[in-house]
Amino acid sequence: xxxxxxxxxxxxxxxxxxxxxxxxxxxxxxxxxxxxxxxxxxxxxxxxxxxxxxxxxxxxxxxxxxxxxxxxxxxxxxxxxxxxxxxxxxxxxxxxxxxxxxxxxxxxxxxxxxxxxxxxxxxxxxxxxxxxxxxxxxxxxxxxxxxxxxxxxxxxxxxxxxxxxxxxxxxxxxxxx
Amino acid sequence: xxxxxxxxxxxxxxxxxxxxxxxxxxxxxxxxxxxxxxxxxxxxxxxxxxxxxxxxxxxxxxxxxxxxxxxxxxxxxxxxxxxxxxxxxxxxxxxxxxxxxxxxxxxxxxxxxxxxxxxxxxxxxxxxxxxxxxxxxxxxxxxxxxxxxxxxxxxxxxxxxxxxxxxxxxxxxxxxxxxxxxxxxxxxxxxxxxxxxxxxxxxxxxxxxxxxxxxxxxxxxxxxxxxxxxxxxxx
Numbered sequence: 231x232x233x234x235x236x237x238x239x240x241x242x243x244x245x246x247x248x249x250x251x252x253x254x255x256x257x258x259x260x261x262x263x264x265x266x267x268x269x270x271x272x273x274x275x276x277x278x279x280x281x282x283x284x285x286x287x288x289x290x291x292x293x294x295x296x297x298x299x300x301x302x303x304x305x306x307x308x309x310x311x312x313x314x315x316x317x318x319x320x321x322x323x324x325x326x327x328x329x330x331x332x333x334x335x336x337x338x339x340x341x342x343x344x345x346x347x348x349x350x351x352x353x354x355x356x357x358x359x360x361x362x363x364x365x366x367x368x369x370x371x372x373x374x375x376x377x378x379x380x381x382x383x384x385x386x387x388x389x390x391x392x393x394x395x396x397x398x399x400x401x402x403x404x405x406x407x
Numbered sequence: 408x409x410x411x412x413x414x415x416x417x418x419x420x421x422x423x424x425x426x427x428x429x430x431x432x433x434x435x436x437x438x439x440x441x442x443x444x445x446x447x448x449x450x451x452x453x454x455x456x457x458x459x460x461x462x463x464x465x466x467x468x469x470x471x472x473x474x475x476x477x478x479x480x481x482x483x484x485x486x487x488x489x490x491x492x493x494x495x496x497x498x499x500x501x502x503x504x505x506x507x508x509x510x511x512x513x514x515x516x517x518x519x520x521x522x523x524x525x526x527x528x529x530x531x532x533x534x535x536x537x538x539x540x541x542x543x544x545x546x547x548x549x550x551x552x553x554x555x556x557x558x559x560x561x562x563x564x565x566x567x568x569x570x571x572x573x574x575x576x577x578x579x580x581x582x583x584x585x586x587x588x589x590x591x592x593x594x595x596x597x598x599x600x601x602x603x604x605x606x607x608x609x610x611x612x613x614x615x616x617x618x619x620x621x622x623x624x625x626x627x628x629x630x631x632x633x634x635x636x637x638x639x640x641x642x
Binding site for chain 2: 280283284287293294295296297298299302303
């Protein structure tokens with residue numbers, strides 16, 4: 231995560247968008263959540279750049295620390311650019327007992343990703359070419375289908391290493407074609 | 408508004424005002440309930456779980472700092488079960504960060520240390536986390552040492568509620584939660600910090616301290632923050 235030292239203000243069209251979204255949501259309590267969700271949705275790389283957070287704080291009058299707190303508390307929000315494809319591996323208890331750690335390790339290996347090193351159980355890694363993001367999820371609520379993986383918002387149950395790698399390789403080859 | 412109620416704390420009948428919390432009533436009447444995140448003059452958040460008490464008729468334990476009193480409430484502030492839970496809570500606070508009293512400016516004046524001593528926490532039964540944490544010494548007068556932070560959020564509330572600057576907040580969640588100033592800017596580069604130092608005085612441990620003190624030398628003036636808050640309420 232990059233510390234927001236000196237951040238350039240967002241471009242004027244981005245500012246207009248932020249102003250419009252804040253205008254729509256303004257007033258009611260908890261508006262910040264909706265504002266951040268919409269902004270992330272409009273972002274090309276599905277993330278919230280520091281300069282956006284700074285500008286949101288300025289426009290809404292909320293303390294920057296509070297905006298940052300909300301943006302980092304919810305797993306929904308990303309502070310780093312996301313890959314084109316997202317592979318989410320469930321690390322809930324049921325999936326864990328059915329071998330989701332091996333799935334996670336396998337897909338990380340397949341995409342040539344480094345260990346985060348800080349021993350965190352939560353993972354959100356993006357390949358340098360921004361093709362893939364791998365993340366962990368606490369539970370999809372589909373424990374009967376364990377182990378579960380989500381590939382680009384579609385949930386797959388009873389995932390095996392082979393099936394997962396086949397899917398990932400399929401997405402990877404898309405670019406070549 | 409000022410409806411009088413009678414409550415029982417450890418068997419003693421005490422007159423209280425409806426809307427007061429169990430902790431406020433207990434403290435006003437010389438009853439001791441341990442607490443770390445509670446501070447007079449700040450809003451209560453129930454973060455440290457040390458003020459848990461037994462309320463008759465309620466199966467689970469309730470935090471005294473956020474539970475309002477009502478007529479006929481009977482509270483037990485101490486029992487072997489409560490004592491063992493409080494001990495666990497203190498031990499878990501100790502394993503989460505790197506609390507090394509021997510080299511801490513606040514040793515001898517630290518609320519966490521005092522609580523551990525009062526509750527007989529002479530050793531810790533859980534493995535330590537030993538997280539790698541940073542020290543922010545960018546501010547000219549104060550220093551923030553994450554190794555000693557217990558995430559009580561007293562500094563956050565002091566800054567937001569008493570000073571009105573809201574420089575601090577909590578980022579992340581769970582074990583990854585960290586105190587941050589603004590958008591994770593170094594404290595010294597903060598644009599909203601007024602350098603009033605009230606967060607430092609509110610901090611229960613050595614996580615926030617004035618620069619220039621050696622081991623055991625940093626004493627905090629917590630009453631100042633509470634007094635400021637009560638003066639403003641009176642206006």
